[in-house]
Amino acid sequence: MLSTEIRYFLAVVNTGSLSAASQQLFVAVSAISRQIQRLEKQVGAPLFDRHARGMALNEAGEIFAHHVHKNMLDMEYALAEIKGLNAVRRTLIRIACTDGLAFTLLPRMIADFRVHNPGVLFEVKVLSTQGVAEALRNGDCDVxxxxxxxxxxxVDVVGSWPAPVLIVMHHSHPLAKATHVTLADLNHYPLALPQQNTTVRQLFELASHMSGCLLEPVMTCDTFSMLFQFLLRTPQAVTICSAFTVLQEAETHGLILRSVGIDQLSQRTLQLQTHxxxxxxxxxxxxxxxLLQQLDALEEPLRQRWKP
Known part of the structure; x- marks a missing residue:
């Protein structure tokens, strides 16, 4: 249902050049070029910066592309309603989340939801913090x-819950029974950390810098599952996460979550977002x-159990 100009415009946006769009569409380069020029004339401004290696959206092009994608999404919802696909029993929900939430929290909530809504389908993308934000803005996910x-x-924040960064260790760890744990205490034990593009690592680095404590991890990884397995197999090891990340796994595997009482580690929230x-x-x-009901129910006991 898209006009020829819009189809060709999107092809150039996605491929980055007229020649690549030509191969994708099986249309002559000259035909695509004419349609792009016609579209720019209708808009009243150039939409691309032309380079020797291809074409990139300029500021006007970015604005135009954003509205094209929004209109396409609106059309999809309209068609879904007409066809009756907005019924709970026949709907795909697309979710984007960061790695820590994909470990146990989200899988469990989807499984619990489907007990009473077995017809709902889910597509889950695990992305970086920046990737989640982009997926939501671009319409690549619903929530x-x-x-x-x-x-x-x-972004609309549907719900928000405190999610401070906590220290995680085995219950037999020497620091598990300490009355007060500091970042300096961690220097004596194997430290496993997420990659630096995660919010948990960013806050941890900030807190370490502010306290003048330089900590060198023995391992870094971009998936919490690996950090978790390393922790289980290394009784002296320590890692970091939110209480939401491990949920029942902490009790099941004999893990202790502790706060170090540093303000920088409490600046994070768990957010439920929509476009x-x-x-x-x-x-x-x-x-x-x-999700709101489940997370509200989880947040209070988590805060009480793992308070500073």
Whole structure:
């Protein structure tokens, strides 16, 4: 249902050049070029910066592309309603989340939700913090669940819960029974940390810098599952995460979560997000309500159990 100009425009945006778009569409380069020029004439401004190696959206092009994607999403929702696909029993929900939430929290919540809504399908993308924000803004997901340090542009925060960074160790660890744990104490034990592009690592590095304590990890990894398995097999090891990340796994595997009482480690929240102004399907509204109820129920006992 897209016009020829828009189809060709999107092809050039996605491929980065007229020649690549020509190969994708099986249309002559000259034909694509004419349609792009016609579109730019209608818009009243150039949409691309032309380079020897291809074409890149300029500021006007970015604005135009954003509205094209938004209109495409609106059309998808309209068609879904017409066809009756917005019923809870026949809907796909696309979720973007960061790695820590994909470890146990989100899989369990999806499984629990589907007990009473077995017809709802899920597509989950595990991305970086920046990737989750981009997926939500670009319409590549319907809902996002991530740990955040600040408000995101073009995002509605449906729910927010404190998610301080905690120290995780085995219950037999020498620091497990200490009345007070400091970052300096961690220097004596194998430290396993997430990669530096994660909010948990960023806050940990900030706190370490502010306290004048330089900590060198023995291992870094971009998946919490590996950090978790390393911790289980190395009784002296320490890692970091939110209480939301491990949930029942801490008790099941005999792990202790401790706060070090540093303000910088408490600046993070767990946020449930949707795209601002985008219509929601019936199933998505039901799922959001379910997540809000579940996370509200989890947050209070977690805070009480692992308080400083």
């Amino acid at each position: 996002a669940l991530q740990f955040s340090l600040h408000a995101e542009r073009g 601002s102004g985008r219509p929601r399907s019936a199933a998505l509204n039901v799922f959001l309500t379910f």
